[in-house]
Amino acid sequence: MNTSSFDMDALLARHQHAPHRLVQILREIQVQRHWLSRQDLTQVAQALRSSLAHVEGVASFYHFLHTRPVGQYRVLFSDNITDRLSGSEELHRHLRHLLKLEPDTVRADGRVSVAATSCTGLCDQGPAALVNHQRVITRLNNSRIEHMAALIEQQVPLDQWPAEWSRVDDQIRLANVKLGAQPAPGQGIAAAIARGPQGMLEEIKRSKLRGRGGAGYATGIKWQLCRNAAGSTRYVICNADEGEPGTFKDRVLLSSYADTVFEGMTIAALVVGARQGLVYLRGEYTYLLEPLQAVLVRRRSQGLLGNTIQGKAGFDFDIDIHVGCGAYVCGEESALIESLEGKRGTPRIRPPFPVERGYLGQPSTVNNVETFSAATHIAVHGGAWWAGIGTPQSTGTKIHSVSGDCERPGLYEYPFGTRIGRILEDCGARDTQAVQVGGPSGVCLSALEFGRRIGFEDVPTAGAFMVFDRSRDMFEVARNFAQFFAHESCGFCTPCRVGTELVVRRLDKLGKGYGSSEDVQVLYELDKLMHSATHCGLGAAACNPLRDTIAKFRPAYEQHLKSLHFAPGFDLDAELSQARLATGRDDSGAHLETLV
Numbered sequence: 001m002n003t004s005s006f007d008m009d010a011l012l013a014r015h016q017h018a019p020h021r022l023v024q025i026l027r028e029i030q031v032q033r034h035w036l037s038r039q040d041l042t043q044v045a046q047a048l049r050s051s052l053a054h055v056e057g058v059a060s061f062y063h064f065l066h067t068r069p070v071g072q073y074r075v076l077f078s079d080n081i082t083d084r085l086s087g088s089e090e091l092h093r094h095l096r097h098l099l100k101l102e103p104d105t106v107r108a109d110g111r112v113s114v115a116a117t118s119c120t121g122l123c124d125q126g127p128a129a130l131v132n133h134q135r136v137i138t139r140l141n142n143s144r145i146e147h148m149a150a151l152i153e154q155q156v157p158l159d160q161w162p163a164e165w166s167r168v169d170d171q172i173r174l175a176n177v178k179l180g181a182q183p184a185p186g187q188g189i190a191a192a193i194a195r196g197p198q199g200m201l202e203e204i205k206r207s208k209l210r211g212r213g214g215a216g217y218a219t220g221i222k223w224q225l226c227r228n229a230a231g232s233t234r235y236v237i238c239n240a241d242e243g244e245p246g247t248f249k250d251r252v253l254l255s256s257y258a259d260t261v262f263e264g265m266t267i268a269a270l271v272v273g274a275r276q277g278l279v280y281l282r283g284e285y286t287y288l289l290e291p292l293q294a295v296l297v298r299r300r301s302q303g304l305l306g307n308t309i310q311g312k313a314g315f316d317f318d319i320d321i322h323v324g325c326g327a328y329v330c331g332e333e334s335a336l337i338e339s340l341e342g343k344r345g346t347p348r349i350r351p352p353f354p355v356e357r358g359y360l361g362q363p364s365t366v367n368n369v370e371t372f373s374a375a376t377h378i379a380v381h382g383g384a385w386w387a388g389i390g391t392p393q394s395t396g397t398k399i400h401s402v403s404g405d406c407e408r409p410g411l412y413e414y415p416f417g418t419r420i421g422r423i424l425e426d427c428g429a430r431d432t433q434a435v436q437v438g439g440p441s442g443v444c445l446s447a448l449e450f451g452r453r454i455g456f457e458d459v460p461t462a463g464a465f466m467v468f469d470r471s472r473d474m475f476e477v478a479r480n481f482a483q484f485f486a487h488e489s490c491g492f493c494t495p496c497r498v499g500t501e502l503v504v505r506r507l508d509k510l511g512k513g514y515g516s517s518e519d520v521q522v523l524y525e526l527d528k529l530m531h532s533a534t535h536c537g538l539g540a541a542a543c544n545p546l547r548d549t550i551a552k553f554r555p556a557y558e559q560h561l562k563s564l565h566f567a568p569g570f571d572l573d574a575e576l577s578q579a580r581l582a583t584g585r586d587d588s589g590a591h592l593e594t595l596v
């Protein structure tokens with residue numbers, strides 16, 4: 001790529017030399033330069049009146065920012081378990097072999113590097129890869145890999161690669177509300193204006209809508225807290241980080257129903273009194289940036305964004321898109337806000353919560369993409385209508401991203417309260433051994449539990465539904481998830497930074513057949529420690545898959561053990577259920593030393 005025409009000063013001026021634009025500035029420089037040299041970082045630091053150490057510290061945090069030279073072509077294979085199940089590891093090796101590349105190195109001629117990344121959000125059409133953080137390649141197979149290697153050797157520009165390779169299908173298999181007929185642009189806003197901010201807030205509360213990002217916090221209460229918090233200005237933030245492996249519903253909502261999502265943000269702005277909205281779009285979805293910006297431009301021209309929205313004096317609101325740089329932890333709302341402010345994505349100590357002190361210290365409501373979509377439908381059809389769908393504590397519908405061992409992967413939208421078994425029947429799953437609901441942070445269900453129901457009362461979920469048939473080794477599934485958490489730990493607190501790594505090491509030892517029952521006990525100890533002593537939800541959830549699979553698929557572990565004998569008096573089941581109740585904090589990590 002020719003970078004000679006790149007005007008760094010113009011880029012910095014476009015971002016008004018604002019320190020909180022740092023991550024976007026670095027990302028955009030890298031698009032031009034491929035990597036961030038010390039010279040570039042120094043220039044940025046001077047322009048932002050910041051220190052080089054700070055700018056380097058931020059750049060080094062994000063997986064997709066490079067402070068060392070990288071290949072002209074940078075291929076990242078999606079390393080989610082469902083990509084692995086469909087052969088991604090063999091394809092990865094095959095490409096490296098064709099290109100004569102060692103793992104995680106740049107070829108001596110600087111042409112290419114090939115590595116793995118956590119999950120590209122394309123689990124329904126994998127194996128998938130990301131090239132130069134811009135272009136996704138779906139449905140990889142040997143012939144595509146061989147063709148790719150040839151294109152790289154011939155230095156064919158990415159925009160001349162076959163368009164078909166980057167086809168991303170929505171794969172909507174079952175639509176209900178949010179994936180069904182959409183309101184006309186502006187319909188939800190008109191209904192919200194007619195009710196007024198307080199009336200619209202009451203409607204959201206009447207709907208009993210709960211956030212779709214995982215924790216299930218009541219949206220009406222969140223908006224009310226933000227509306228009532230002291231502050232000079234307010235923000236509406238859409239969490240489109242969608243980093244949980246196995247989740248791809250927000251990708252489809254943003255690809256095909258962005259109007260409804262932006263409309264939900266605008267309705268939230270009316271309720272809380274915000275003038276500015278921000279979408280935090282995960283780096284893996286950069287290919288959606290241009291289409292999303294086109295929707296924003298159209299909505300401005302339709303009077304649905306900008307000043308005096310739909311003719312209502314004083315209703316001014318606009319939306320900006322911030323592209324993430326490959327860090328799962330930035331999906332956690334306070335880390336997301338840090339990243340929006342141009343910093344490393346380290347989760348904040350809470351309270352204060354973002355509704356009191358969020359983006360730039362001002363009250364901010366952070367909601368998931370699907371939550372905003374739901375808000376638009378509620379504005380149009382009313383809160384009582386929504387509350388009439390689903391179950392008393394889990395109203396409305398939920399979109400599931402179904403992948404893994406089934407005939408029809410894709411999106412399925414059901415009212416809350418739907419049986420796990422029903423989803424398995426609909427997606428054509430056969431001989432199913434386990435389902436991982438909610439991604440690695442969620443819960444692993446065995447066949448005995450397929451009568452359980454989706455909902456906050458029983459099986460909560462952020463949206464991933466990964467199916468494993470009886471041919472799969474659940475130990476390897478747990479190992480893949482453990483690697484994911486170790487890779488994504490932000491390193492801020494010792495129990496998570498060290499603990500996730502220790503879990504991987506012990507599992508690797510078991511995987512090689514050198515493990516013993518003592519290793520299983522150490523894993524159990526690590527689970528207990530990390531569940532209670534980590535700073536944010538990532539560390540707390542990191543052992544969930546381990547705990548579930550040891551408890552429910554013990555034979556998968558036993559076949560990796562020399563002998564499975566626990567210490568006298570050690571009751572694994574009792575200890576595991578006690579671990580679930582463990583509370584209390586200890587950030588020292590001292591306990592870990594005994595486990596190394």
Ligand SMILES: Cc1cc2nc3c(=O)[nH]c(=O)nc-3n(C[C@H](O)[C@H](O)[C@H](O)COP(=O)(O)O)c2cc1C
Nearest residue numbers: 211212213239241242243331332333367368371537
């Ligand atoms: C490690 C971690 C990652 C998260 N990733 C996401 C994410 O990708 N998308 C999301 O909406 N929420 C994610 N969350 C939850 C958010 O912190 C937050 O609860 C959510 O965005 C609130 O939106 P809601 O109220 O609409 O659910 C994550 C939480 C943790 C602890």
Ligand code: SF4
Nearest residue numbers: 490492493496536539
């Ligand atoms: S728990 Fe893990 S991800 Fe969360 S702050 Fe600690 S090190 Fe970072």
